[in-house]
Amino acid sequence: MKKQNLIPADSLLDLLRSKSKTFSPKQYILARFVAQNYADLAYTNITELSFATGVSEPSITRFARLLGYEGFQGLQKAIRALADEEKYTHDRARDFIPDIDQDSQSMDTASVSVKKIVDEIFALEGKSIEKTYRGIQFDVFDEAASELAKAEKIVITAHGLNFFLADYATSYLSVIRKNVVKSSVFDIPDFAALSDLTDKDAVLAFTFPRYPTRAGKTLKYLREKNAALKIIGITDSVLSPIALYSNYLLLTPQWTVTFIDAYAAAMILTHALMYAVFLKHGKDTAKRVREYDRFVIDNALIESQEPGKV
DSSP: OOOOOOOOTTHHHHHHHHHGGGOOHHHHHHHHHHHHHGGGOTTOOHHHHHHHHTOOHHHHHHHHHHTTOSSHHHHHHHHHHHHHHHHHHHHHHHTTSOOBOTTTOOBOOTTOOHHHHHHHHHHHHHHHHHHHHHHOOHHHHHHHHHHHHHOSOEEEEOOGGGHHHHHHHHHHHHHHSSSEEEEOSOSGGGHHHHHTOOTTOEEEEEOOSSOOHHHHHHHHHHHHHOTTOEEEEEESOTTSTTGGGOSEEEEOOOOOSSSSOOOHHHHHHHHHHHHHHHHHTTHHHHHHHHHHHHHHHHTTOSOOSSTTOO
16 A cells, blocks of 8 residues: 655645745735635635635646646645644544533533643644744844844734733833833824834734734834834734734744634743843843842832741
8 A cells, every 4th residue: 555645734834934025916815815714725626716816727826836836736735735734633622622502502511521621732732832943944033033132112012812922022021121112002002102113123013813903004004104114023824914014024823723822832932032132132131130130029029939028
């Protein structure tokens, strides 16, 4: 029996990422549609894909060849590989997600193993962490950290359910850097933070599916206002709404098998980036961290680790 020659599931997304800068507007529309909908496209033919995207069939064939496939059939196989991986992840999750009785709106939790829930969620987050690490372009990561280390002002932006990532990054970057500001509204309160940025400043932006519309709008506004502004984007895909506007793109894949999004990998990537900024910023940063520690201790802002002391 011959062993099946499987297309690596990551290969199509890797190709889209590596070639995204060369895409024409129509190719970008097609690439973004495939990246966001591949789970539903496994058995879609070229005519259906053309109708769904508004891109002609000959253009789709040329797009497939640009990516290195012989034609649409090769692209379709790559899409199926991605869809099969997604289906495998969801099939595993189905075993530990309780059924909801539509009549009574109650959940059948009796058959759910607590250990299985923990095992599966840890496996899901672990898979995302592993893929994030394997996908890091260390030269891009290093340049992104350098921009944040030397920027005179840093604006950290995230919207919707992603807001806590901005809180996390702002809290710790504020310890090691001056002039760190959070923007999570894209409204009048954020105007001052966004309108005065110069070429010497930097933006750290987060967005993940389900993409809040304000994420793309914020970066579009900033990029149109200042083409030289340095923007670091942390997201899941080169085709996300902030990718076009980012000078440096740090990617972490997302899988959602419950109603709760998986963010462990994004947190770890952000942690690593902030520590790289700390190391690059030199003695001034170390001094600020010591001052921060002294402030926390002198003002009793944390519980003492010694019994009997506040």
